[in-house]
Amino acid sequence: VRYRAVLEYDGADFRGWQRQAGRRSVQGCLEQALLDITGSPTTVVGAGRTDSGVHATGQVAHFDSVFERPAEELARALNAVLARDVSVRQLAPVVEHFHARHVATSRTYRYRLLVDEVRRPTERRRSWHVGPVDPAAIAGAAMQLIGKHDFGGFGTPPLAGGSTIREVSRYDVLLSDDSTVELVVQANAFLRHQVRRMTGLLVEVGRGRRGPADVASILAGGVAAPVRRAPPQGLVLEKVDYPADPAEWRTRSESEDMDAQRE
Amino acid sequence: VRYRAVLEYDGADFRGWQRQAGRRSVQGCLEQALLDITGSPTTVVGAGRTDSGVHATGQVAHFDSVFERPAEELARALNAVLARDVSVRQLAPVVEHFHARHVATSRTYRYRLLVDEVRRPTERRRSWHVGPVDPAAIAGAAMQLIGKHDFGGFGTPPLAGGSTIREVSRYDVLLSDDSTVELVVQANAFLRHQVRRMTGLLVEVGRGRRGPADVASILAGGVAAPVRRAPPQGLVLEKVDYPADPAEWRTRSESEDMDAQRE
Numbered sequence: 001v002r003y004r005a006v007l008e009y010d011g012a013d014f015r016g017w018q019r020q021a022g023r024r025s026v027q028g029c030l031e032q033a034l035l036d037i038t039g040s041p042t043t044v045v046g047a048g049r050t051d052s053g054v055h056a057t058g059q060v061a062h063f064d065s066v067f068e069r070p071a072e073e074l075a076r077a078l079n080a081v082l083a084r085d086v087s088v089r090q091l092a093p094v095v096e097h098f099h100a101r102h103v104a105t106s107r108t109y110r111y112r113l114l115v116d117e118v119r120r121p122t123e124r125r126r127s128w129h130v131g132p133v134d135p136a137a138i139a140g141a142a143m144q145l146i147g148k149h150d151f152g153g154f155g156t157p158p159l160a161g162g163s164t165i166r167e168v169s170r171y172d173v174l175l176s177d178d179s180t181v182e183l184v185v186q187a188n189a190f191l192r193h194q195v196r197r198m199t200g201l202l203v204e205v206g207r208g209r210r211g212p213a214d215v216a217s218i219l220a221g222g223v224a225a226p227v228r229r230a231p232p233q234g235l236v237l238e239k240v241d242y243p244a245d246p247a248e249w250r251t252r253s254e255s256e257d258m259d260a261q262r263e
Numbered sequence: 264v265r266y267r268a269v270l271e272y273d274g275a276d277f278r279g280w281q282r283q284a285g286r287r288s289v290q291g292c293l294e295q296a297l298l299d300i301t302g303s304p305t306t307v308v309g310a311g312r313t314d315s316g317v318h319a320t321g322q323v324a325h326f327d328s329v330f331e332r333p334a335e336e337l338a339r340a341l342n343a344v345l346a347r348d349v350s351v352r353q354l355a356p357v358v359e360h361f362h363a364r365h366v367a368t369s370r371t372y373r374y375r376l377l378v379d380e381v382r383r384p385t386e387r388r389r390s391w392h393v394g395p396v397d398p399a400a401i402a403g404a405a406m407q408l409i410g411k412h413d414f415g416g417f418g419t420p421p422l423a424g425g426s427t428i429r430e431v432s433r434y435d436v437l438l439s440d441d442s443t444v445e446l447v448v449q450a451n452a453f454l455r456h457q458v459r460r461m462t463g464l465l466v467e468v469g470r471g472r473r474g475p476a477d478v479a480s481i482l483a484g485g486v487a488a489p490v491r492r493a494p495p496q497g498l499v500l501e502k503v504d505y506p507a508d509p510a511e512w513r514t515r516s517e518s519e520d521m522d523a524q525r526e
Binding site for chain 2: 079084087088120121122236
């Protein structure tokens with residue numbers, strides 16, 4: 001049976017999503033938990049390959065399992081076995097041609113900036129303290145990034161030589177309270193480090209160190225931007241979208257692998 | 264010069280506010296930082312004596328220092344020297360009869376409950392996962408706690424035999440999102456463990472295990488409630504209030520020491 005899972009994790013103590021020998025990864029922990037519960041080796045495929053330190057509240061994954069009792073039982077067993085920094089929020093059987101990464105139509109990430117003059121200890125694990133910035137300038141630059149562009153200046157594709165064209169459909173700049181500016185970005189897929197590089201650029205714009213011309217030239221040039229990427233702890237993978245109609249899940253090629261996000 | 268400071272800290276790695284030999288406390292860290300900066304031993308007095316693991320975003324403290332340059336310089340120096348889990352949010356000289364604890368007219372605490380069926384890894388350091396509860400039942404019981412009552416059933420006074428009468432002026436139950444119920448309580452002062460015991464009781468009411476009669480009988484009986492106190496990581500000292508008119512800062516007796524909150 002193929003299962004579709006919605007996962008949440010605190011990225012601080014993981015070396016990212018992807019399984020790596022000798023390093024603690026979210027994928028590795030899930031696969032180990034499934035092995036412990038079912039006795040069968042299981043491969044878990046995630047929609048977004050989040051990087052070391054990046055969090056998720058809405059990561060989506062699929063796996064095939066020999067488990068045959070109700071999905072709620074498997075979810076309960078996983079949440080009992082998994083460490084406290086990862087949990088299965090939803091779990092349901094799904095048709096076999098569902099593929100968490102290939103079928104996804106968009107990913108949504110949120111980045112939390114702390115704009116107080118003074119650092120905030122209670123927020124430090126989930127934000128980047130940048131100090132005062134101009135949110136209007138950030139919003140203007142974020143607007144420039146919306147659309148179908150060559151984002152090669154912001155990151156690398158999953159396969160060397162692959163396309164660096166991606167389509168950003170939304171880039172919201174939210175003033176959630178006096179201390180916090182949240183950047184919510186949605187795209188069909190992201191290049192590796194794209195979100196954190198875009199965030200780094202937007203913060204420089206917000207500090208008045210870069211302007212609209214810099215954003216335009218990085219988008220036009222397609223070369224690696226001399227922009228430091230934002231640190232991982234401010235970033236959360238919030239949502240992965242799929243076509244509502246399962247019939248459309250077949251239409252995307254298995255070989256198409258757009259999402260390289262390792263933020 | 265006497266200074267008044269507003270402090271923020273992540274309580275996870277502190278054994279509470281109060282200095283104790285051989286244990287890491289917020290007071291101890293501040294006093295050490297002041298000693299490092301000024302070269303003079305300095306005692307820091309906090310408005311609320313938060314307990315091990317409890318956070319603060321608006322703790323208020325006062326201290327007398329030989330430091331004579333502008334307060335902003337001292338704040339900057341403190342924030343450079345202090346560990347990343349504590350910061351000085353505001354610092355200003357204040358008249359010498361200001362006393363952070365004795366002059367305070369109220370304290371406001373916020374407790375964050377997670378009411379999802381499934382635990383949430385990204386919220387675990389700042390909430391208590393209680394699962395589904397009935398917010399309306401909690402709000403009803405919280406209403407019962409508002410007013411001037413003998414809270415002896417919820418905690419102990421700072422000095423053995425001291426008064427256990429306190430006045431709760433506000434107990435809000437906020438549904439901040441699908442996952443979270445926040446309890447915001449304000450009182451002139453709190454007994455030791457009072458907020459966490461009240462929270463524990465409200466959660467039992469929310470689960471249908473206790474009712475209005477239990478709340479009334481604990482308030483009437485004045486004996487220790489057989490209620491487990493809520494864990495510390497969900498609690499934040501948000502605000503301490505003082506009379507707007509500094510003339511009123513003299514009116515409260517130095518010997519009056521109502522606040523024993525060690526949450």
